[in-house]
Amino acid sequence: MGGWAIAVHGGAGVDPNLPPHVQEEAKKLLTRCLNLGISALRSNHSAIDVVELVVRELETDPLFNSGRGSALTANGTVEMEASIMDGKGRRCGAVSGLTTVKNPVSLARLVMDKSPHSYLAFSGAEDFARQQGVELVENEYFVTEENVGMLKLAKEANTIVFDYRIPAVGSETCSAVAESPLQMNGLPISVYAPETVGCVVVDNQGRCAAATSTGGLMNKMNGRIGDSPLIGAGTYACNLCGVSCTGEGEAIIRGTLAREVAAVMEYKGLSLQEAVDFVIKERLDEGFAGLIAVSNKGDVACGFNTTGMFRGCATEDGFMEVGIWE
Amino acid sequence: MGWAIAVQGGAGDIPVTLAAERREPCEAAMRHCLKIGVDALKAQKSPLDVVELVVRELENNPHFNAGRGSVLTREGTVEMEASIMDGNTKRCGAVSGLTTVVNPISLARLVMEKTPHIYLAFDGAERFAREQGVETVDSSHFITQENIERLKQVQEANRVQIDYTKPIQKDEKKETPTADGDSQIGTVGCVAVDSHGNLASATSTGGFVNKMVGRIGDTPIIGAGTYANNLCAVSATGKGEAVMRATIARDVAALMEFKGLSLKEAAAYVIEECVPRGNAGLVAVSAKGEVTMALNTTGMYRACATEDGYSEIGIWSSVQN
Numbered sequence: 001m002g003g004w005a006i007a008v009h010g011g012a013g014v015d016p017n018l019p020p021h022v023q024e025e026a027k028k029l030l031t032r033c034l035n036l037g038i039s040a041l042r043s044n045h046s047a048i049d050v051v052e053l054v055v056r057e058l059e060t061d062p063l064f065n066s067g068r069g070s071a072l073t074a075n076g077t078v079e080m081e082a083s084i085m086d087g088k089g090r091r092c093g094a095v096s097g098l099t100t101v102k103n104p105v106s107l108a109r110l111v112m113d114k115s116p117h118s119y120l121a122f123s124g125a126e127d128f129a130r131q132q133g134v135e136l137v138e139n140e141y142f143v144t145e146e147n148v149g150m151l152k153l154a155k156e157a158n159t160i161v162f163d164y165r166i167p168a169v170g171s172e173t174c175s176a177v178a179e180s181p182l183q184m185n186g187l188p189i190s191v192y193a194p195e196t197v198g199c200v201v202v203d204n205q206g207r208c209a210a211a212t213s214t215g216g217l218m219n220k221m222n223g224r225i226g227d228s229p230l231i232g233a234g235t236y237a238c239n240l241c242g243v244s245c246t247g248e249g250e251a252i253i254r255g256t257l258a259r260e261v262a263a264v265m266e267y268k269g270l271s272l273q274e275a276v277d278f279v280i281k282e283r284l285d286e287g288f289a290g291l292i293a294v295s296n297k298g299d300v301a302c303g304f305n306t307t308g309m310f311r312g313c314a315t316e317d318g319f320m321e322v323g324i325w326e
Numbered sequence: 327m328g329w330a331i332a333v334q335g336g337a338g339d340i341p342v343t344l345a346a347e348r349r350e351p352c353e354a355a356m357r358h359c360l361k362i363g364v365d366a367l368k369a370q371k372s373p374l375d376v377v378e379l380v381v382r383e384l385e386n387n388p389h390f391n392a393g394r395g396s397v398l399t400r401e402g403t404v405e406m407e408a409s410i411m412d413g414n415t416k417r418c419g420a421v422s423g424l425t426t427v428v429n430p431i432s433l434a435r436l437v438m439e440k441t442p443h444i445y446l447a448f449d450g451a452e453r454f455a456r457e458q459g460v461e462t463v464d465s466s467h468f469i470t471q472e473n474i475e476r477l478k479q480v481q482e483a484n485r486v487q488i489d490y491t492k493p494i495q496k497d498e499k500k501e502t503p504t505a506d507g508d509s510q511i512g513t514v515g516c517v518a519v520d521s522h523g524n525l526a527s528a529t530s531t532g533g534f535v536n537k538m539v540g541r542i543g544d545t546p547i548i549g550a551g552t553y554a555n556n557l558c559a560v561s562a563t564g565k566g567e568a569v570m571r572a573t574i575a576r577d578v579a580a581l582m583e584f585k586g587l588s589l590k591e592a593a594a595y596v597i598e599e600c601v602p603r604g605n606a607g608l609v610a611v612s613a614k615g616e617v618t619m620a621l622n623t624t625g626m627y628r629a630c631a632t633e634d635g636y637s638e639i640g641i642w643s644s645v646q647n
Contacts, residue, residue, distance in 0.1 A: 085571075090572070091571065092570065092571055094542075097447065097448060116538075116567075117534075117538060117541045117542075117566075118566070118571070119541065119542040119543070119570070120538060120540045120542070121422065121423065121447055121448065121540045122448040122449070123539065124538055124539035124541060126540075128540070221441065221443065221454065222449065222450040222453070223446045223447050223448055223449055223450010223451050223453070223454070224445065224446055225422075225445040225446070225447055226445075230445075230548070231547065231550070231570050231571065231573070232547070232550060232570075233549065250443065250444050253444050253445070253548050254411075254416040254444070256549035256553070256573065256576045259573045259577075263576070264584060267580055267584035267585045268584045
């Protein structure tokens with residue numbers, strides 16, 4: 001109890017048949033990011049700085065769905081979004097519809113720190129990025145071959161590809177995704193989970209922060225905004241905790257998931273783990289999602305109702321763990 | 327139990343000296359919207375239909391900062407946003423960055439009902455509007471002379487104006503700002519509950535005067551400007567950034583659920599404790615047919631009515647429910 005803590009995620013909803021070498025790559029990336037965060041925490045960086053630098057690392061690596069490696073829109077382009085929140089003062093920044101900004105989470109931070117607003121999107125956000133002199137690249141930079149292939153599959157199935165690897169949790173082994181078309185928002189679509197990325201930190205002063213970044217749903221409509229940039233849904237931090245969510249965007253939004261964890265701690269006095277368990281169990285209805293959270297007391301917790309979640313966490317007393325499955 | 331409805335036309339630093347010719351059209355609009363909402367509830371329309379039709383009415387009224395009459399971005403354009411939520415299912419829809427859609431709230435509803443998504447914005451939302459065949463017009467339709475003046479004044483004063491409710495004083499020097507600079511935004515919203523306890527909420531706005539292009543406020547953010555579940559429905563208004571960080575609409579519901587506060591207590595708590603003074607207002611109804619309207623600004627255009635015959639129209643806080 002007490003001291004710093006950090007958690008990272010690379011998305012909830014994992015194909016049980018994910019090839020071992022991909023699992024290894026994912027774990028290596030998560031470990032690397034955790035270590036980056038840990039060393040920053042040991043150098044007394046603030047929580048808000050740490051979440052930003054860790055998420056930048058995740059955005060830059062093409063493995064997960066954010067920054068480079070983002071899922072593609074129906075047009076084959078990338079539209080990225082992110083948000084960041086500083087528990088101290090509950091200041092926040094968010095961006096959506098980015099197409100040339102190399103690190104969306106950093107632009108979100110600039111919105112928070114350098115603009116009179118909290119949320120900028122599309123061409124307005126891109127203009128702001130130019131004014132701020134952040135690193136800009138061509139949209140193609142973010143597009144990976146793997147995702148081009150995924151988009152083609154999605155279009156062939158003429159569906160929004162959400163999670164190819166989410167069989168219903170708790171159902172019989174090897175429940176086939178193919179059989180009953182899973183539903184998202186009541187409309188039948190094949191399910192394929194793009195991984196969002198996120199980081200939550202409490203520093204050695206007990207300040208919490210959270211950040212989330214994503215390219216969104218494969219084959220999404222241009223202009224579609226998910227939960228990641230929405231304060232209270234994908235990201236939330238206050239003086240009690242920091243939370244970052246991943247999974248079905250729509251379920252996270254309607255469940256105001258990140259805020260929910262903090263609200264039950266604040267208004268019901270639940271501990272971090274109790275709050276996380278409550279929210280995952282009671283607030284998702286038929287939705288699938290996961291989240292990571294830290295508390296101002298140095299606790300770290302994660303929860304998910306999907307088959308897996310790419311995640312890692314560490315605390316000052318030496319605990320460290322990286323995992324994918326339950 | 328019984329039906330209840332509340333309407334808001336924006337919270338802000340509405341001066342008590344507001345000239346009659348400025349005040350009357352807004353009061354009349356509140357009265358009219360209340361009536362059409364009440365009539366619809368009496369005709370057994372669903373709360374979701376009721377909040378949509380009331381907000382459409384306010385969007386069409388150029389005296390409020392939504393739809394026609396929206397305040398202008400720093401480039402003199404209009405970018406409208408809205409969200410709607412159904413308490414029973416917690417289904418929701420939101421739009422941002424609209425420039426030609428006559429009724430943003432209706433597009434938000436279509437996003438909820440016709441797409442697998444919740445939130446569409448800017449070009450994508452405009453394209454969806456065309457696919458859906460909703461009414462679109464040249465964006466000059468939304469721009470009023472008053473807002474052109476307002477933008478000019480603010481740009482001359484070179485600051486972001488949060489308060490569209492201040493009347494334009496053509497000959498006066500710029501208003502002396504209040505302590506932290508500005509008072510609050512206009513938004514329009516409506517919450518309703520029917521006699522079965524079904525709840526819905528809808529909010530719509532043009533945003534901040536002189537806002538940056540692409541700026542999104544609290545109005546389309548579920549949990550901030552709009553929220554509804556099976557306990558209550560809330561529509562908030564005020565300084566967008568403050569409403570967002572305080573997740574105002576969600577917090578009212580959370581306090582009821584997790585701390586057992588009544589609707590009125592929860593609303594009062596959020597408005598008094600969770601946002602700085604001068605930053606926000608809200609209207610809310612509960613599944614039991616209660617209604618509350620709370621503000622920590624000088625004023626908020628508002629009106630409410632319940633099935634047992636209570637009704638109220640107000641502007642300043644002394645008239646508060």
